[in-house]
Amino acid sequence: MEVMTGWVYQTGWKVFVTVGICLGTFMMIRRFAPLAIRGTVKRQMKHKRKVEREKRVKTLVRLITTTSGIGLGILAAFLVSQQVGINMTAPLVGFGVFGIAIGFGAQYLIRDIIAGFFIYLENQYNVGDVIRVGNIAGGVEEISLRRTILRDLDGARHVIPNGEIRIVSNLTQEWSRAHLNISVAYKEDLDRVMALMRKTWEEMTEDTNWGSFIISKTPWLLRVNEFGNSGITIKMVGETHPIKQWDVMGEYRRRIKRVFDEEGIEIPWPHVKLYYGESMPPTR
Missing domain, CATH: 3.30.70.100 (Alpha-Beta Plaits)
Incomplete structure (x- = not known):
């Protein structure tokens, strides 16, 4: 019990403060980011229809909250590990060497993230749009920096890496x-x-x-x-x-x-009229 009490007074409170700050920051982002994004989008897209602004807001809010949650989680884990005495230098060095080894395999991941960034930047499509990518068409259910998820009329869920998207047709943007x-x-x-x-x-x-x-x-x-x-x-x-x-x-x-x-207007259906050429003269 004394050991636990000593740990709380020496190290535990730092861990709790760190986790609390990261969690509080994330909650504030979830609370205030939609308001800030909605105001910014309203100013920048004031000539667009309301439905277009709402789709843009929904897409950007999801991106920012997801990205900030992942980033704050990694930061909290790194800080807590230092506070409890775990030396992260050696693992980071090892990860760097390992990262070089798998760097060539991560090329597709980097390509997907860069393509996703431009999808957001250029407002190519948003959650709620109906788009066509290649021979796949469907409603956009989710967008991240890495992939886009579509749902077609049959209910099939298509996961498309952003780097694979060469030509995209937006069937529902603005009008x-x-x-x-x-x-x-x-x-x-x-x-x-x-x-x-x-x-x-x-x-x-x-x-x-x-x-x-x-x-x-x-x-x-x-x-x-x-x-x-x-x-x-x-x-x-x-x-x-x-x-x-x-x-x-x-x-x-x-x-x-x-x-x-x-x-009384006729709607045609496929039919064939047979013509045998000129009629033959009657035989005697």
């Missing part, structure tokens, strides 16, 4: 675009069809349930796009708020199908 190709039969009056398509879009913008998702009050692109094998394809494009384009396209397809049915 999105509903892009529809709708086919009608060759016999239909295209001016009438396009007028109905425009009217259906404009009615959606006035709908209380859907208007808040749509930016373009009328399609900014509506044209004949292709003469297909079975019908004529009409392309229609309109802008929506981020990540709402798929909902808007699904609802628009439902509505335009109903309008076409009511107006």
Whole structure:
């Protein structure tokens, strides 16, 4: 008991103070970092939409709290080891030699961290965005300096090292675009069809349930796009708020199908017309 009491008076209180300071610093960072980051992002992105600012804040808060937690944990372990009499010089020297040995193997790790730094710096994407990397597309669940985690529509969780990301497509940054190709039969009056398509879009913008998702009050692109094998394809494009384009396209397809049915407009399906050439003269 006397030994324990002596240790507490001589060394233990230093350990408790060190751990307390590091833990308190971490708690303060968790408490005040979101406020500071939110204010900074609001000033720097004042012309951006609120949803974009919130995604940026969420991403930066997670980065700073995680990085500071790891750094303070390492610092606390180093200081405590010195206070309890553990000589860290020899292990550090040994680790330095070992580090040289594995340095070549750490090249990929360093590459991932550098790539992650530029992802944050350039605001390429944030948590909550939907991105495409190569042939993988999904929502961004988590970003760190080393890797990005995506969740696709099937629920699969993809872990992608940042150094492997060469080209990334952000499908939901600032605004999105509903892009529809709708086919009608060759016999239909295209001016009438396009007028109905425009009217259906404009009615959606006035709908209380859907208007808040749509930016373009009328399609900014509506044209004949292709003469297909079975019908004529009409392309229609309109802008929506981020990540709402798929909902808007699904609802628009439902509505335009109903309008076409009511107006007697045929939606083509694949079919083949056989032609045998000129008819042969009747044989006698």
